[in-house]
Amino acid sequence: MILPFLRLIRFSNLCIIALTQILIRYCIILPAFETESIITGEYPSHLSNLDFALLLFSTLFVAAGGYIINDLFDVKSDEINKPGKNIIEKLISAKTAKILFFSFSVIGIIIGFYLAWKIDHLIMGSVHVFSAVSLWMYSSYYKKRFLSGNILIAGLSSLSLLIVGLFEPEFYRNFIYLLLYAGFAFFVTLIREIIKDMEDLDGDSQTECKTIPVKLGLQKTKIILYTLIVLTTVLLIAILFQYFYDNKVINFWMMAIMFVVPFAALISLVRSAEQKKDYYYAGIFTKLIMVAGVLTMLPFYFYFLR
Numbered sequence: 568m569i570l571p572f573l574r575l576i577r578f579s580n581l582c583i584i585a586l587t588q589i590l591i592r593y594c595i596i597l598p599a600f601e602t603e604s605i606i607t608g609e610y611p612s613h614l615s616n617l618d619f620a621l622l623l624f625s626t627l628f629v630a631a632g633g634y635i636i637n638d639l640f641d642v643k644s645d646e647i648n649k650p651g652k653n654i655i656e657k658l659i660s661a662k663t664a665k666i667l668f669f670s671f672s673v674i675g676i677i678i679g680f681y682l683a684w685k686i687d688h689l690i691m692g693s694v695h696v697f698s699a700v701s702l703w704m705y706s707s708y709y710k711k712r713f714l715s716g717n718i719l720i721a722g723l724s725s726l727s728l729l730i731v732g733l734f735e736p737e738f739y740r741n742f743i744y745l746l747l748y749a750g751f752a753f754f755v756t757l758i759r760e761i762i763k764d765m766e767d768l769d770g771d772s773q774t775e776c777k778t779i780p781v782k783l784g785l786q787k788t789k790i791i792l793y794t795l796i797v798l799t800t801v802l803l804i805a806i807l808f809q810y811f812y813d814n815k816v817i818n819f820w821m822m823a824i825m826f827v828v829p830f831a832a833l834i835s836l837v838r839s840a841e842q843k844k845d846y847y848y849a850g851i852f853t854k855l856i857m858v859a860g861v862l863t864m865l866p867f868y869f870y871f872l873r
Contacts, residue, residue, distance in 0.1 A: 571654045575638060576631040583854075584630055584727050587861045588623050591731040591745065594868035599741050611737035618682055622734055625678035626727060629695055632671030633702030633723075639664045640706040647770035672699035682734055691733055698723060711776040717760040724756035725749035747806060751860050754799040759853040761792055762837070766846035792837050800830045817866075829856050 597613070604610040614622065638653050639661055646653070655664050679695030701723060709716035732738050732745040764771065764778040765788055772781050780788045803826050812819045833856065836849040 571658050574652070575635060575654055575659075577634045580634070581627050581630060583858060583861070584626060585623060586858075587728060588626065588731050590861060590864040591728060591748075592619055594864040595744055596732065596735055596738050598868055599738065599744075613735055613737060614682070614686070618685060619731075621678050622682055622731070625675040625682070625695060626730060628671045628675035628678070629698050629702070630727070632668040632675070632699065633706070635664050635671070636668040636703055637706040637710070639668070640710070644767065644770035644774045644776070647773055648767040668703075672702075675699065686734060686736060688734075688736060694726070694730055694733060698726065711771075711774075711778070713777045713782055714779060717757055717764070717779070720760050721753045721757035725753040728752055748860070748864075751799075751803070752857065754795065754802070755853060755857045755860065758792060758795050758799070758833075759850055759857070761788065761795070762846055762850045762853060764788075765840070766843055766850060769843075789837055789840075793834060796830050796834050796837075800827055829859065 600611045600613060638655050642653055642655055642661075655661060659667075676692070676695045676699060680689070680692030683689045683692035701719060705716055705719050705723075709719050726749075728749045729745055732742055738745075761779055765780045765785060767778075768780045768785070771778050779791065783791075804823050807819060807822050807826070811817055811822060829852075833849065833852055836845070836852055840846050840849055
């Protein structure tokens with residue numbers, strides 16, 4: 568029962584979220600505070616390690632609840648798209664799945680408001696409420712709509728990065744760095760969500776979903792993907808040019824190539840994709856690009872903030 572439950576809450580995805588938030592704190596936020604303390608002589612107030620752990624787990628609880636409610640609403644389509652993988656109504660009942668969703672969401676929301684109270688920005692507790700409600704709305708309605716569900720999930724993905732900085736008011740003046748990573752997460756997640764819709768075309772079309780592949784077909788959806796991938800690549804190169812073109816430590820052209828090659832490979836994977844498994848592998852490759860982007864926080868720290 569443990570392994571199916573871990574699959575239900577997408578344990579691997581939760582690990583990526585946890586890794587991302589840990590890197591944001593220890594490779595961007597705290598080093599920025601250390602640099603500021605050297606200049607001003609005063610270390611900015613910040614969350615303790617315990618409070619950060621609570622913030623991390625609050626995010627994971629809300630996200631896990633979202634994965635559960637998503638599977639609950641996907642029972643019929645998953646019978647076609649992923650036969651045997653959805654454990655709801657097999658190993659756990661629909662009622663239990665709803666209880667788990669609400670329990671996880673409430674725990675995350677309570678922790679969120681507690682931390683918001685501690686930093687004297689009570690409004691920040693609404694971030695967890697927004698996330699939980701959005702995940703419910705996505706699973707019950709927007710996932711079946713044209714593009715809106717993809718954009719919503721991409722936005723929530725970027726929010727999972729931003730939330731670490733949102734709960735550190737003293738970091739707001741350096742928030743641009745998180746916005747850059749959040750923008751990357753948004754576009755890559757949007758690309759991956761569309762690829763997943765292409766993979767799930769059969770089940771979605773039979774359950775009356777109105778996703779991009781269902782409405783436009785695979786070939787037109789591929790053109791949309793090419794556009795998004797190229798746009799993401801161009802924006803990345805523009806950012807690299809802005810911050811690293813004259814840098815003496817890191818070569819701009821090497822960095823540009825390191826980002827262009829994976830996206831070029833992704834275009835090739837999408838272009839050659841014909842069967843369901845092809846889109847599955849393209850989705851996995853997109854997730855690897857996301858993880859690689861997150862891991863760039865390590866050299867960012869070692870070269871610029873250590």
